Amino acid sequence: MKTHFLMMGALSALTLAACATKADPIPEALPETPVVQRPVPVAPTPPPVVEEVSPVLPPAPDLNLPIPGSAEDFAYRTGGEPRVFFGYDRYDLTEDARNALRSQADWLNQYSNYAAVVEGHADERGTREYNLALAARRADSVKAFLVSQGVNPARLTSVSYGKERPIDGRSSEAGWARNRNGFTNLTLTGQS
Numbered sequence: 001m002k003t004h005f006l007m008m009g010a011l012s013a014l015t016l017a018a019c020a021t022k023a024d025p026i027p028e029a030l031p032e033t034p035v036v037q038r039p040v041p042v043a044p045t046p047p048p049v050v051e052e053v054s055p056v057l058p059p060a061p062d063l064n065l066p067i068p069g070s071a072e073d074f075a076y077r078t079g080g081e082p083r084v085f086f087g088y089d090r091y092d093l094t095e096d097a098r099n100a101l102r103s104q105a106d107w108l109n110q111y112s113n114y115a116a117v118v119e120g121h122a123d124e125r126g127t128r129e130y131n132l133a134l135a136a137r138r139a140d141s142v143k144a145f146l147v148s149q150g151v152n153p154a155r156l157t158s159v160s161y162g163k164e165r166p167i168d169g170r171s172s173e174a175g176w177a178r179n180r181n182g183f184t185n186l187t188l189t190g191q192s
Contacts, residue, residue: 069110069113071186074111077107078100078103078184079100079103082100082104082183082185082186083167083181084096084097084101085178085180085181086180086181087180088123088176089134090180091134091137091138091140091141093141093142093145097142097182098145101142101145101149104146105146105150106149108151108155109149109150109151112152112189113188113189114186114187115156115186115189116146116155116157117156117157117185117187118139118146118156118158118159118182118183118184119139119158119159119165119183119184119185120134120135120136120140120158120159120160121135121162121165121179121180121182122134122135122162122163123166123175123176123180124163124166124176125176131162131163132160132161133160135162136158136160138160138181138182139158139160140158142158143156143158146184163179167181
């Protein structure tokens, strides 16, 4: 029985010891922390794409251009050579010739201080008399067209050189084709 008491005593001591330890206190309810909703960072909207337009600047002066109103300007603005070409034994104007003469007429109408001698030329084939007559008809065709484009006829004269002044010395189709031409030769009148 003694053991029994001892055991009972030990059990009681344990029970008392177990009761003597404090139980973990129940935590008081913490006040709810409000959930702060932070805004989600949004990338800024890029500005609208605007095409950059370069300012329109006048072209830089080309120091190699001829002086406006000069004989060199006439040649430059009318295609490099103030000459129109004709077919074999022909004096009618081709479309290319009419376009070139329109440019010549525009220039002559702008610069009234010039007159022009329209020269008619032929190739070496045929007689001198025949070629003088044919070249005269070519010069008259050029002059008549310039007058039809508003050039004052008093500023234009025509002359026939026939086959006497070739620009190409070759006796070939290529040379003859270049020598069948009407040439607008400027002369300065002194008026403006």
